[in-house]
Amino acid sequence: MRTDLEIAWRLLRGGGRRGLLGTVLTLAAVAVSTGLLLFSLGAVHAFGERATADAWRHPAAAKGRATAVQALSTDYVRGRPITVVDLAALSDDAPVPPGMSRFPRPGETWTSPGLAALMVRLPAAELAGRFPARAGTLREDALVHPGELVAVVGRAPGDPAMTAPRPERADDVTAPPARIDRYATGAVSTVQQIYQVLAAIAAVLMVVPLLVFGGAAARLTVARRDERLAALRLVGATPGQVVAITVAEAVLTAAAGALAGVALYAPAVPALTHVTIAGGGWYAADLWPPLTWLLGVLAGVPLLVGVSAVAGLRRVVVSPLGVARRETPPAMRAVRLVALGAVLVVFALAGGSLTGLGKAGAVILLVLVALAFLAINLAGPWAVALVGRITAATARTPARLLAGRRLLDDPRSAWRTVAGIALTGFVAGFLALLNPSSGMSGDRAADRLELTVPHAQAAAVAARAGELLHAPVQVKRYATLDTVTVTVPGGEAAVDRARTALHDVVPGQPAVRPADDTTQVFFVADLRTGALTVLAASFLIAITSAGITGASAVLDRRRAYAMLRLAGTPLPVLDRARRQETLLPLVVMGGGSLLTGLVFASPFGIRPGLPGLVTLLVCVALGFGGVLGASALSRPLLRSVTADPAPRPD
Template identity: 70%
Template sequence: MRTTLELAWRLLRGGGRRGLLGSLLTLAAVAVSTGLLLFAVGANHAFSQRADADAWRHPATMAGGAATAVQALDTDYVRGTPITIVDLAATGGSASRQAPVPPGMKAFPKPGDLWVSPALADMIKKLPADQLAKRFRAGAPTGILGDEALVHPGELVAVAGHKPADPAMTVERNDTTGSETTASPAPIDHYATGAVSTIPQVYQILAIIASVLMVVPLLVFGGAAARLTVARRDQRLAALRLVGATPGQVVAITAAEAVLTAAAGAVAGALLYAAAIPALTQITIGGGTWFAGDLWPGLLPLAAVLVAVPLLVGVSAIVGLRRVVVSPLGVAKRETPPGMKAIRLAVFGAIVVAFGMISGNLLSMGKTGAVLLVVFLALGFLSINLVGPWVVALIGRVTAGTARGPARLLAGRRLIDDPRSAWRTVAGVALTGFVAGFLSLMNPAAMPGADAKDRMELTVAKARAAAVADQARERLAGIPAKVTVGGAGSDDYSRTVEITVPGGDAAVDRARTALHGVVPGTSPTPPAGSGAELYLLADLRTGALTVLVVSFLIAITSAGITGASAVLDRRQTYAMLRLAGTPLEVLDRARRQETLIPLAVMGGGSLLTGLFFASPFAVGFGFSGALTLVAFVVLGFAGIIGAGALSRPLLRSVTADPAPRPD
C-alpha cells in the first residue's frame, strides 16, 4: 500500500507543467462539487431545523399524563408580515411551575406576561401604539424570546400568558386558510416536535426536490472530474501494464492518485462553503433569512461528504480506466473503443414511459407521491446522462456524413471517436436544461391575492355575522373602512365579515389594532391566496432561481474545466494535425462545433424532458416560465461559448511546437 501511494504521489509530482494543470483542474472541479453538495445538505438541515422551531407552536397530542397547560395559536399581521401568537395558560392548581417551559423562555408565562421575538420588540418600539402595541394588553414586553423559539432571525412571534378562563383560552377558532396558522385551545403536557404542520412539510419536500435537481448534476460533474486527464493517464498506466504491472496495481495507483487529488479538493470545497455561509444566510425563504448555524450541516454529514466525494472520484477514475486494465496495447495503439449499445436509449424511454403511467396519480398519493417524484427525478437525470454519449455518437455520424468543410468533418469524427468526452463538456448545461424545463412550469405566472393588502376577513358563525359586523363598524369609527357581510365560509353555518381599509399600511394596521379581540382569540386574516399561500408562491420563485443559479454554476464550471482538459488530453492529436498543415482556426472552429452541435440537440431534448416531468405539478407558465426558458438558452450557449474561449489560448499553446515528442 505504501509503495502504491508513493508511486501515485510520484506520478502526480512528475507530470510536468501540463500534468500539474490537469491535477489543478481536477482539484478545482472537486472543490466546486463539494461546496455545492454541502450547500444542498445544509439546506435540507436548515429546513429540518425550521420545522423543529415551528413545531412547538402547534398544540401537541397528549402523551398520556395529566394536562398541565392549555395552548392555542393565532396569526395576526403588521405591515403585511405575519405575527405568530401563542396563547398559553397553566391549568388546575399546579401553577405555572409544573407547566412545560416554551423554547426560548426561562419560565412558563404568567397571566399578563408577553414574550416577543427581537424583531417584534423592535417593531413595537418603532410603530405608533394604535398600530401594534395596543393589540397586546401587557403593554411593554415581559421578555425577549431566544433563537430556539424562532424559525428565522426576523420572525415576528409573541407568547402571551393567560388565565385558563380567559376567552382566548376557551373560544374555538376556525382555520380558514388551511395552512395551520390557527389552532383552537387544547390541553397539553408537552410541546410538539418535528414537522407537525403542513407548511414546514411542504418546504421540506420542496427542499428535497431542489436537492435532487442540484445533487445529481453534481455527482455527474464529480464523476467527470475524475476523468479530466484520462487520455494522459491512460497512456502512462498502459505503459506500466505493458512492462508488467498487474491489473490490481494499475487500479490501486489510479485510485490513489485520484483520491489524493479529490481529498484536497474536498477540503477546499468545505472551506469554500464555510466562507459562503454568511452570504447564503441572506437568501429569503419563508418570509425571512437564516440562522448561520442552521445552514451548517454538522460534523457527521460534513465527514460523510468529505469521505464520499473522494470515494466517488476514485471509483469513477477506476471505471474510466477499465480499457487500460483489459487492453493496454489497444490504448497504446490509440484504438477507437467499441460503440455504445442502443440499450441506453431503451432505458431512457422506459423511465419516461413509467413516469407517464403514474404521474397522474402522484398528487393524490401524499408523501408516497413525493417520494416517487424524487426517485423519478433522480432516474430522469441519470437516464439523460446515460443516453447522452449514445446520442452524441449518433450526432457525430450525422455531422461527419453531412460535412461540407474540414472543420465540421473534424468535429464529427471527434464526436464519433470519443462521444463520452464530448458529452462531459456539454453534460452540465444539458442537465441544467432538465432543471430549467422542470422549473419553468413550477413558476407561477401571477401572484394571486398580491393586490389584497387593504382587505381582511373574519369568519364567524352565521347567527353572529351581523352583530360582529356592527361591532367592527363601531370600533373602526374614525378610520375610513368598509365592512360588509360576505358569502358562506367553509360551510353553510358560517359567514365572512369582509373589511376593506384604503389608505396604505398604516391605516390597515390601525384597523387591525382596533379590531383586536372583536372575535376572542381570532385575528382578521388576509383574503384567500394572499397569506401563507402568497409566501409559498414567492418562495417557489426564489427556490427556482436559486436552483437555476447553482445549476448554471455547475454547468459553466464543468464546461470550462472539461473543455480545457480536452485540449490537454488531445494535445498530440492537435500537434499532429498542425504538423500536417491544418490551420489553427480550423482546429478551433472544429472544437467549437463539437461542443455546440451536441449542446443544441441534447439541451433541447433535456429541456423537453424536464417539461414532461413537471407537467403533472404545473403551477403556471406565463411570462416567468417563458423567461426561464429564454434565460436557459441564452445563458447556456453564452456560457459554453465563453468557456470555450478560455481554452483557445491553451489550444494555441499546445500547438505552438507541432513536433511530436514522447509523452
Template identity: 60%
Template sequence: MSGIFGLAWRLLRGGGRRGMLGSALTVVAVAVSTSLLLFAVAANLAFQGRADREAWRNPVAAARDAVAIQAVHLDHVDDRPVTVVDVAALEPGAPAPPGLARFPAPGEVWLSPALADLAKRLPANRLADRLSGKGGGLIGDAALVHPDELVAVRGQAPGSPVMTAGLAVDGHDDIAPTRISGFTGTRTDNAIGYQILALIASVLMVVPLLVFGGAAARLTVARRDQRLAALRLVGATPGQVVAMTVAEAVITAFAGAVLGAALYLLMTPLLTRIEIGGGPWFVADTWPGVLPVLAVLVVVPLLVGLSAVVGLRRVVVSPLGVAKRETPPAMRFVRVVALLAVLAVVPTLGMGAGVGVVTVVLSLAFLAVNLVGPWVVGLLGRIVAASARRPAGLLAGRRMIDDPRAAWRTVSGVALTGFVAGFIGLLTPGTGLLGQADATNLRLAVPPAKAAALSEQARERLATAGVRATVTVKAGGGRGKVLVAALGTSDVAVTDRARTALDGLVPGRSATTAADDDRSGFRILDDVRTGTVTVLAVSFLVAIASAGITAASSILDRRQTYALLHLAGTPMKVLNAARRTETLLPLAVMGGGAIAIGMFCALPFALSTMNVSGLVTLLVCVGLGFAGVAGAGAASAPLLRSVTANPAPRPD
C-alpha cells in the same frame, strides 16, 4: 499501500507543468462539486430544522395529565403575518415553551426580536397597543422559523376568555385552545411541503453534481491512460494499475473536497440571505454538521476513485490498444432503450405519487439522459464526418466518433441543466395564478348572538382610532356571522390602525382581509420562484464550470495531436472551428432534447400550460447555456495556442 500512494504522488508531481495543470483542473472540479453538494445537504437539514422549530405551535391534544392550554391565531401588521401564541399553565412548574426561559405568567408578553424591533419603530396605534402587557423578554431562536419571524407569546389565566373561546369560522390558520401535556407538537403541512420541495430541488442539483464529479475523475484521462498503459506493458499487474489509479484519484479528490468544504464555509454568510418561507436563515441552518461534512469528505474521494477505476477497463484489458490509440467500439442502442423505459413510467406519476417514487424516477431520468448523451454524440459524429465539406467539419466528426464520451463531458453540464430548466420552466407558477384579493375590507368572525352589540362596539372603536369605515354584519360559514369593516382603502397604515382598534373585540381572534388569507399562497409562489432561480443558478454554476474545465482538459489530453496537426499546416482557425462544432452541435441536439425530456417529466405535475415566466426562464437558460459553452471554448483558446507551439513529445 503506502508505497502505491507514494508512487502515485511521484507520478503526479513528475507530470510536468501541464500534468500538474490537469490535476489542478480535477481539484477545482471536485471542489465545486463538494461545495454544492454540501449546499444541497444543508438545505434539506435546514428545512427539517425549520419544521422542528415550528412544530411546537401546532399542539397535540393531551390524552391525559394536561399541564397547560395553548391557543394560536394569526394576526398581521405592515402586511406581514404575526403568530400569536396564548398559553396558560394548569399546574405549577409547567414546562416553558421553546425559546422562553420560563413559562409566561398571566399578563406577560414575550416577543421575537424582529417583532420587538418592529413595535419600537411603528406608531403604537399600529402595533404596540395590541401587545399590551408586562414585558416578559425576547423569544429565543429555538422557537423561531427564521430570524425575521414575527411571533408573540402571551401568558393567560386558564379561565380567561382567550383560553375558553371557540375556533373562528374563518380562521383556517387559527388553532382553538387545546389542553396539552407538553410543547412537542407536530409538523405543519406547509413545513412538510417545503421539505418535499427541498428534496426534489436537491435531486435536480445533486444528480448533475454526481455526473460532474464522475467526469472530474476522467479529466486528462488520455494522458493518464497512456501512462498507465505503459506501466502495464513493462510489467505492472492489473492490481497495481488499479491501486495507482485509485491513489492518484483519491489524492486529488481529497484535496478538492477539502477546498470545496472551505469554499462552502466562505459562502454561508451569503446563503443566509436567501429568503424562503418568509425570511432569511440562521447561520446555524447553513451548517450541515460535523458528521455530514466528514461523510462528504470521505464519500466524494471514494466516488471519484471508483469512477476513475471504471474508466480503466481498456488499460487493464488491452494496454497495447491504448498505447496504439485504437478507437474503442461504438456504444450500443441499449442506452436509448434505458431512457425510453424510464420515460414510459413518467405518465403513471401524478400529484398522488409518493415523494420517494418521484425522486427515484427523476434521478433515473437524469442518469438516463447522461447515459444516452455519448451515444447521441457518436451518432452525430458519424453524420458530420460523412457529410463534411470542410476540414473543420471532418475533424469535428472524427473526434466525436473517436471519443464521444470526452465530447459529451464538455457539454453534459449544460445539457443536464436544460433538463432542469425544462422541468422547472413548466412548473414555474405565474404571477396571476391567485388573482388579486381584496385588501380594503377587514373581516372578523363573531358569535351570532352578539353580532349586533359587537358591530356597534366596532364602530365606536374605529371612530375613536380615527379610522373611517362602514361596519356591517354578514352571514359566515354555517350559522356563523362575520363582521365586515369596509375601509375604502388598502393603505397599510390605515389597515393596521383598524386592526389595533378591533383587537380584543372577540377574544382569540384577529381581523383579517381576503388578501391576508392569500398571503401564504403568494409567499409559497414567491418561494417556488426563488427556489427556481436558486436551483438554476447552482446548475448553471456547475454547467459553466464543467464546460470550462473539461474544455481545457480536452486540450491537454490531445495536445500532441493538436500540435502535430498544426505542424502539418492546419490553421489555428480550423482547429478552433472544429472545437466549436464538436461542442455546439451536441449541445444544440442534446440540450434541446434534455429540455424536452424535462418538460415531459413535469407534465404529470403541471397545473396549467406554460406561463410567460416559465417561457422566459427557458429562453434565458438556452441563451446562458450556449454563451457559457462558447465562452469556455474562447477562454481555452490561449491554451490551444500554447500546446501547438511545441509538437515534440513530452516525457510525462
C-alpha cells in the same frame, strides 16, 4: 501500498507543466462539486431545522392529563405576519415552550427580537397596544427564521381568548384552543412538510448532476493518464498495482479538492442567510450540514472520484498495448437508450397518480427524477456518437469533418463537455411548468379589514367595530358564518391602528385583510426563488464543467492537434472544429433533456404563462451562451499546445 502511493505522488509531481494543469483542473472540478453539494445538503438540513422550530406551535391533544391550553392565531403589522401563541397553565407542571426559561404567567407577553424592535419603533396604537406587557425575549430555538415576528401571551384558563372557538385553516396559521401535555417535534405543520418536499426535490435536481460531475472529474485528462498507466503495464506493473496507483492519484487530488470545496462554501454561508424563503432568511448554523454529513461528503467525494477513475481502467488493464497504440475503442451500443426509455415509460404510467399518494408519491417522484438524471447521463455518450456519425457522413468542410470524427472517436469525452448543460436543461424544463402566475393570489384588497363570526354575534360585532373606528361596517352572510367588514383608508399605519382597536372585539381572532393571506403569496414567491436558485447553481455546474472539461480535452488531444498542425491544418480550422465539437451535441442533448424535463413536470405543472416561458427562454440563452463562453477559454490553450508540436516526455 506505500510504494503505490509514492509512485502516485511522483506522477502527480512529475507530470510537467501541462500535467500539473490537468491536476489543477481536476481539483477545481471536485472543489466546485463539493461546495455545491454542501449547499444542497445544507438547504435540506436548514428546512428540517425550520420544521423542528415550528413544531411546538402545533402540539397534539394531550394523551393523558392535560397540563396546559394552547391556541394559535396570526396577526399582522405593516403587512408582515405575527404568530401569536396564547398559553394558559392548568397545573404547575405545564411544559415550558422552547425558547423560554419558564411558562408565561397570565398577563405577560414574550416576544421575538424582531417583534420587540417593532414595538419600540412603531406607536403603541399601531402594535404594542394589542398585547400585555413584555416579560421576556424568545430565543432562537423558538423561531423559524431570524427576524420572525412571534408573541407568546400568557393567559388564565378562563380567559375568553382560551375558550372562544377559532376558525381552523389548512395553512396552519390559526388553531382553536387545545388541551396539551407536551410539545411536538419534527415536521408537524402541513406548510413545513410541503417546503421539505420541495427542498428534497431541489436537492435531487442539484445533487445528481453534482455527483455526475464529480465522477467525471476523475476522468479529466484521461488520455494522458491512460498512456502513462499503459506504459507501466508494458514495463511489468501488475493490474493490481495499476489500480492502486490510479486510486491513490485520484483520491489524493479529490481529497484536496473536497477540502477546497469546504473552504469555498464557508464564506458563502453569510450571503446565503439573506436568501428569503417563507418570509425570512436563515440562521447560519442551520445552513451547515451536520458533522456526520460533512464528514460523509469529505469521505464520499474522494471515494466517488476513486471509483470513477477505476471504472475507466478496463482498457489499460486488459489491453495496454491498444492504449499505447491509440486504438479506437469499440462503439457503444444502443442499449444505453433503453434505460432512458424505461424511466420515461414508468413515469408516463405512474406520474399522473403521484400527486394523490402524499409522502409516498413524493419519494417515488424523487427516485424517478434521480433515475432520469442517471439515464440521461448513460444515454448521452451514445447520442453524441450518433451525432458524430451523422456529422462526419454529411460534412462539407474540413472543420465539420474533424468535429464529426472526434465525436465519433471519443463520445465520452465530448459528452463530459456538454453533460452539465444537458442536465441543466432537464432542470429548466422541469421548473418551467412550476412557475405559477400572480393570478393565484386572488382578491388582494389592502384597505378592508374582516372578522368572521357566527350569525348570532355578527350584529354586536359590527356595532362595536363601527363604534371603535367611526367607519361604515358591512356584514356578509354565508352558510354558517358571517363576515364583518370595514374599510379603513389612509394606508398601512391607519390599518394597523384599526387592527389594534379591534384586537379584543372577537377574543382570539385578529382582524385581517384579504391582502394578509401571505402563505399563498410567500409560496408563489418561494417557488420562483427556489427555481432561480436551483437554476443558478445548475448553470454554475454546467459552465464550470464545460470550461474544465474543454480545457482538459485540449490537453488530452494535444499530440493529435500538434500532428494536424505539422500536416498543414490551419489553426482557425482546428479552432472551428473544437467549437463545433461542443455546439453540435449541445444543441441535440440540451434540447432533448429540456423536453424530458417538461415531460416529468407535466403532471404537477401549472400553466406556465409568460413568466414560465420567459424563464425557459432565458435559461436556454444563458445555458448556450455560458457553455460556448467557457469553451472559448480553451482557445489560448489550443494555440499553446500547437505552437511547439515536438513530443514531450509528460
